[in-house]
Amino acid sequence: MPAFSTYAAGTAVSKEPDRLFAQPLAQVPDFAFNEDVVRVFPDMIKRSVPGYPTIVENLGVLAAQFAQPNSVLYDLGSSLGAVTQALRRHVRTDGCRVIAVDNSAAMVERCREYLNGQDSMFQELLPVEVIEGDILALDFQPASVVALNFTLQFIAPEQRTALLSRIRQSLLPGGALILSEKLRFNDPEEHALLTDLHVAFKRANGYSELEIAQKRSAIENVMKPDSLEEHRERLLAAGFSKVVPWFQCLNFASLIALP
Numbered sequence: 001m002p003a004f005s006t007y008a009a010g011t012a013v014s015k016e017p018d019r020l021f022a023q024p025l026a027q028v029p030d031f032a033f034n035e036d037v038v039r040v041f042p043d044m045i046k047r048s049v050p051g052y053p054t055i056v057e058n059l060g061v062l063a064a065q066f067a068q069p070n071s072v073l074y075d076l077g078s079s080l081g082a083v084t085q086a087l088r089r090h091v092r093t094d095g096c097r098v099i100a101v102d103n104s105a106a107m108v109e110r111c112r113e114y115l116n117g118q119d120s121m122f123q124e125l126l127p128v129e130v131i132e133g134d135i136l137a138l139d140f141q142p143a144s145v146v147a148l149n150f151t152l153q154f155i156a157p158e159q160r161t162a163l164l165s166r167i168r169q170s171l172l173p174g175g176a177l178i179l180s181e182k183l184r185f186n187d188p189e190e191h192a193l194l195t196d197l198h199v200a201f202k203r204a205n206g207y208s209e210l211e212i213a214q215k216r217s218a219i220e221n222v223m224k225p226d227s228l229e230e231h232r233e234r235l236l237a238a239g240f241s242k243v244v245p246w247f248q249c250l251n252f253a254s255l256i257a258l259p
């Protein structure tokens, strides 16, 4: 019987500790969102991403300001649905519904279970649909809020502008894209400092030097962060009119992009 904790206001999620990289691996495989990651994901993301709980909770608060009646709120790369749960808790706008999309079957299966749990604990939540699929192949409906919470960094760099353009085309007036990402920094000293501080954050959260090193090698081929300047330019190139950073903790940031 797995242990559970509450991380999305009252809803139970697995609290199995992340020890995926604790033992020396002869060869570190590329990071994948498989069953092993799913079991430890709530613990992994909280101990690895500084500011993650603050970003998720406030994403719901922000979304409530941009939600338009009778529109869709997208959670793209939804993992276990933490953002979807925050959207459902905070948004009260008439006729809104949430569409969560992830291409990991293991994530989608567990996400649906957690959302059923949320439905059994709260009343008057927005309707939600969880789609197992590639966000690059998604047929977007008119949307008022699109959340890309630490997902764009896993999309091949050459596909990023096209995806953001399609999101921009789907956004209704008054809506917004909320984009959270790990950042790279063009200034080498700034990059080194914030990278070292992120390692200190992980160490303070109980990860060993070996775990930190093996995780770094697992993600280096699959997760390609951009700088804030690259994000801003790409968003403007995709047709967004304004880019407003609203949160940064070390090398992790979240931006609001307006249509």
Ligand SMILES: Nc1ncnc2c1ncn2[C@@H]1O[C@H](C[S@+](CC[C@H]([NH3+])C(=O)[O-])CC(=O)[O-])[C@@H](O)[C@H]1O
Pocket: 033, 045, 056, 076, 077, 078, 079, 080, 081, 082, 083, 101, 102, 103, 104, 107, 133, 134, 135, 136, 148, 149, 150, 151, 154, 155
């Ligand atoms: N092409 C794709 N199509 C669909 N999903 C994808 C694709 N590529 C990657 N993913 C999915 O994007 C998610 C990224 S995690 C998001 C955290 C979540 N937003 C959270 O707020 O808890 C970020 C992280 O773990 O750092 C994974 O579930 C992938 O399966």
Ligand SMILES: O=C(O)C(=O)Cc1ccccc1
Pocket: 031, 044, 045, 048, 049, 182, 215, 216, 219, 223
């Ligand atoms: O762990 C890291 O170093 C990260 O950059 C964040 C992260 C969190 C969860 C899965 C993959 C990457």
